[in-house]
Amino acid sequence: MRTHGKSTIVWLLLGLMVLGLGGFGVTSFSGGSSSVGSVGETPVTADQYLRALRNQMQSYQQQTGQPLSMAQAQAIGLPQAVQSQLFTAAALEEQTRKIGISVGDEKVRQSILEAPAFRGPNGRFDRTAYGEVLRRERMTEAEFESAIRVDESRMLLQRAIVGGVVAPQPLVDTTVHWLLERRDIAWRELTADQLQAPIADPDEETLKAWHSANADRFTAPEIRKISYVWLTPEMLAPEVQLDEAALRAAYDAKAAEYQQPERRMVSRLVMPSQDEALAAKARIDAGEISFEDLVTQRGLTLEDVDLGEASKDSLGDAGEPIFELEQPGVVGPIQTNLGPTLFAMHAILDPVDVSFEDAEEELRSDAAMDRAVRMIEDRSHDYEDLLVGGATLEEVADQTELELGQIEWSADSASEGGSIAGYQAFRDLANALTQTDFPTITQLDDGGVFAVRLDEIVPPMLKPFEDVREDVLEDWRRGEAHRQLLALAEEERLQDTAAAAPQPEPAASTGAGGVVENPAVTPDAAPVAEPAASASAWVEVPELTRDGWVEGVPPDVVARAFEMDAPGEVEVVDAQDRVILLRLDAINEADLEGEDAQRVDEAVRSRIGESLSMDIFDYYARAAQRSGGLEINQSAINAVNTQVQ
Known part of the structure; x- marks a missing residue:
């Protein structure tokens, strides 16, 4: 009766599962009979989608070196990208069917023979490799050869769509001129010693207002109070017992290092x-x-x-x-x-001649560390079993060699050597840890292990004014000095702009006795302002390019130099807490005769041509989907997504 009851429950569950899958519209992923969508009469099967999605996830994992879960893939939009590719291909296939585009058997044969995946050790097509690859992909030869024919037909259509696209010459010329334009500039930096008076300390109310207005600068970061147990080879090494025979063997293994002619x-x-x-x-x-x-x-x-x-x-x-x-x-x-x-x-x-006695201490240390790594690896399963069995970190520390510790961790905590905070594995886990996470054994890069528990999260909070008054005062002084420097820079900018502007010739008048008088030098004329004696000298930079750099100044200076309109213009650049006056001296037309110009011209022409080709193809593909009738079976897509791990 007990066996019969279990059997009935099993069949009931299986029946419910079949009905559930039927509700999603999925009958088989291997046979390709289900469809996740179509364009006209061209379907996109669940098997195609599953295979393409897995291939993209594997490719992503190979590039990053990290495992990729389905949840992570969905977060970065990978399934949507795969669907877009498949429905675009289906739209082109539908167009080739309507137009009647196809390729012959010889083209299909040539494509298969040239595929790198089917080559044997001799570099030529291998029939066994061909069959093995198709078997892994769960495709028959007929299905694959049909897919090759469709792909080649689509490529014919795609080449016809984008072929012959040429970048417009005016656009190329304009872009090359813009890229190769050079400018002569000059700059000088204003510093606090150029201010007319030292910065006076503010009153308490001003400081308190500054403290409140700039709370982000005086706020303690989120603190994570974490308990942990850990064990490193260095901790365990003193317990390792090594006999002289093992040390002699280690010495002999390093003979080439200790004995050299x-x-x-x-x-x-x-x-x-x-x-x-x-x-x-x-x-x-x-x-x-x-x-x-x-x-x-x-x-x-x-x-x-x-x-x-x-x-x-x-x-x-x-x-x-x-x-x-x-x-x-x-x-x-x-x-x-x-x-x-x-x-x-x-x-x-x-020559090197290190005796066993001289090398013994080093050998003992190295051998002890190696043995400790292996011991920790062997015991890791026991530590994990204790945690899985419900033991707390404190109990694990009492029953094993692991040491218990606590740390107050924040994102800007220093990576101190000799501390668990010095390990990248701990820092990564500490940042992502939640109070619902269960402690598990995690490897350290030196062969050690650790497990952590988040005890409390102290949210960010504004530090009391009394505790940070000196920091607030220093920050206010920097801010006030910067404000005054910007005001001084604006004054000097106006003066420099006026000095750089062309001056009109003064009108001459004939006074009594025919003497020529110049109103500009009469006693009532206003004197020209002299620059401050402490003002820094202009640093001239000729032939500056858009991708160039100026030593000693932030990159914003170069960007601003190419935004200025006319020679003689002076701008104030506020970058990286520095105040810099920037003057445009000349705009030099691009030299289109040199080797650099030819190389840039070719690169621009190619880039614009590729961009136009991609845009034209994208417009055609979207139009093909609309005219063909795009249909998407979201239930089937969701069902396939659940199969991917």
């Missing part, structure tokens, strides 16, 4: 012929050229000829003459299997 730092330059090698060696001996310059003349870099550390035996016939050198020099030519060769010796490295 005398070596030389060597470079090797192979010459085309014996005569050229002899001539080059003669020039080096005469001091006419260095070995390094000779390498450069041969079109090589020093990295190309560097052999690194070399022992006498590893150098073959060159070993004897090189090791006879008592100081850096060049030997050769020496005949090698590569041809006549010059060798340069750069440094002498003494």
